[in-house]
Amino acid sequence: MDDLIANLSGESDQEEAASTGASSFLAGIHTENLIRREMEFIDPEKQWMRQQWLKAGEALYTKLNRPLRYLTLPAYYRFDVTMMLKRGILGVVEKDGREVLSVAAFEADPGKYALMTGATPDFELFGNGTLENAMVDPRSPHFADLLAMFPFDIVNFDLTTSLTPQHEGPFSRTMQAIEEVMRRQAPHTEEWAFFLTFRNVEKEWEPTALKQFIDNLQANIDTWPAVRDKFVQTLNVSTAQELKDKDSAIAIIQSVGKWLVDRAHFYGHSCPSIESFYYTRYPEGLEEYKISKLLMTFKRGPRTASVVPMKTTVPETWMETDLVNCIARNKHKDVEYILLSGTKLDEVNAQIAELKADFETTYTRTQPAAPTTPAPILAVKETP
Numbered sequence: 152m153d154d155l156i157a158n159l160s161g162e163s164d165q166e167e168a169a170s171t172g173a174s175s176f177l178a179g180i181h182t183e184n185l186i187r188r189e190m191e192f193i194d195p196e197k198q199w200m201r202q203q204w205l206k207a208g209e210a211l212y213t214k215l216n217r218p219l220r221y222l223t224l225p226a227y228y229r230f231d232v233t234m235m236l237k238r239g240i241l242g243v244v245e246k247d248g249r250e251v252l253s254v255a256a257f258e259a260d261p262g263k264y265a266l267m268t269g270a271t272p273d274f275e276l277f278g279n280g281t282l283e284n285a286m287v288d289p290r291s292p293h294f295a296d297l298l299a300m301f302p303f304d305i306v307n308f309d310l311t312t313s314l315t316p317q318h319e320g321p322f323s324r325t326m327q328a329i330e331e332v333m334r335r336q337a338p339h340t341e342e343w344a345f346f347l348t349f350r351n352v353e354k355e356w357e358p359t360a361l362k363q364f365i366d367n368l369q370a371n372i373d374t375w376p377a378v379r380d381k382f383v384q385t386l387n388v389s390t391a392q393e394l395k396d397k398d399s400a401i402a403i404i405q406s407v408g409k410w411l412v413d414r415a416h417f418y419g420h421s422c423p424s425i426e427s428f429y430y431t432r433y434p435e436g437l438e439e440y441k442i443s444k445l446l447m448t449f450k451r452g453p454r455t456a457s458v459v460p461m462k463t464t465v466p467e468t469w470m471e472t473d474l475v476n477c478i479a480r481n482k483h484k485d486v487e488y489i490l491l492s493g494t495k496l497d498e499v500n501a502q503i504a505e506l507k508a509d510f511e512t513t514y515t516r517t518q519p520a521a522p523t524t525p526a527p528i529l530a531v532k533e534t535p
């Protein structure tokens with residue numbers, strides 16, 4: 152069991168490093184070391200989560216009846232992109248006379264970014280820098296290009312940090328970027344998906360932000376009787392504070408889910424689906440911590456004709472349904488438990504090996520970016 156847990160948690164060192172300064176972690180380290188460390192990102196829990204992303208992506212592809220546009224942090228092995236590419240659900244566009252994937256991707260670490268530019272197929276946009284800067288800072292060299300690519304069908308904030316680090320104000324850079332995603336996705340006329348990964352550690356939160364999140368959850372319980380009933384029935388506590396005292400990770404995932412639903416409502420979108428998962432990391436010599444994952448979809452909701460909107464969000468009947476579902480379906484399931492309680496561990500390990508082998512055969516590390524005439528991208532399905 153210890154070996155298994157160690158295997159499941161190989162990623163923790165890198166997450167720890169990313170949370171304390173991603174660029175210093177990788178900058179200047181030897182290529183082989185970098186690639187060896189990158190292996191730590193491709194452990195079974197993460198692969199199982201990628202399967203869930205893929206399922207959500209395939210469901211969206213079927214609903215939308217067309218290839219998808221994807222915003223992600225792919226990391227060196229870009230497994231999330233490859234899985235979607237192999238299933239033929241990603242779009243392809245022409246850029247500078249070449250076929251590229253309808254993907255906007257970012258990598259904060261310059262050393263890793265340099266190595267990643269050798270991978271094919273190319274992305275429509277691949278930026279070196281943080282996704283947050285590209286979203287919220289007009290001085291970022293990628294700001295305009297990223298803005299022009301919105302709206303996306305899937306936005307994947309696969310972060311390695313907490314949502315509101317202590318050293319930032321309550322409305323952290325990441326939260327601002329998420330708010331900006333909601334604003335830019337508002338014109339989307341079809342369903343779209345948002346995946347969010349973050350370190351779920353109470354003491355890393357900016358205290359004012361956490362208080363606001365918990366208060367917001369409580370206001371929800373106080374305002375909507377159906378929400379209150381579902382809260383009590385599902386979580387076996389009667390207030391948000393009680394939930395935080397009992398299990399802060401659950402209180403955080405509930406209040407983050409609720410905040411996202413609120414922001415979507417503000418921009419006129421409903422939340423047809425929400426799911427959540429977590430796995431625990433056991434870094435050597437450091438305190439264990441949880442990585443939480445939210446998978447949500449949003450879709451523009453009908454507007455009432457009976458109220459003219461002023462400053463606040465006009466309540467719609469579907470909003471109450473969303474808020475009830477947001478509590479009931481945000482189950483924060485334990486991925487380690489799922490993997491250990493069935494035959495899925497072998498399956499995900501086999502997938503990792505296959506994806507890695509695929510990657511090695513299609514990627515030449517020493518080659519500079521932009522080969523002269525890349526082969527056409529073939530793994531794209533016909534529209535169903």
Ligand SMILES: C[S@@+](CC[C@H](N)C(=O)[O-])C[C@H]1O[C@@H](n2cnc3c(N)ncnc32)[C@H](O)[C@@H]1O
Pocket residue numbers: 169173192201223224225226227228229230231232257258259260263280281282283309310311312
């Ligand atoms: C968790 S890994 C992504 C794994 C990938 N999505 C997959 O499925 O294999 C996150 C990657 O993004 C980089 N990164 C982390 N936070 C970032 C941010 N805020 N902006 C840009 N890159 C970031 C990390 O250096 C790492 O390479």
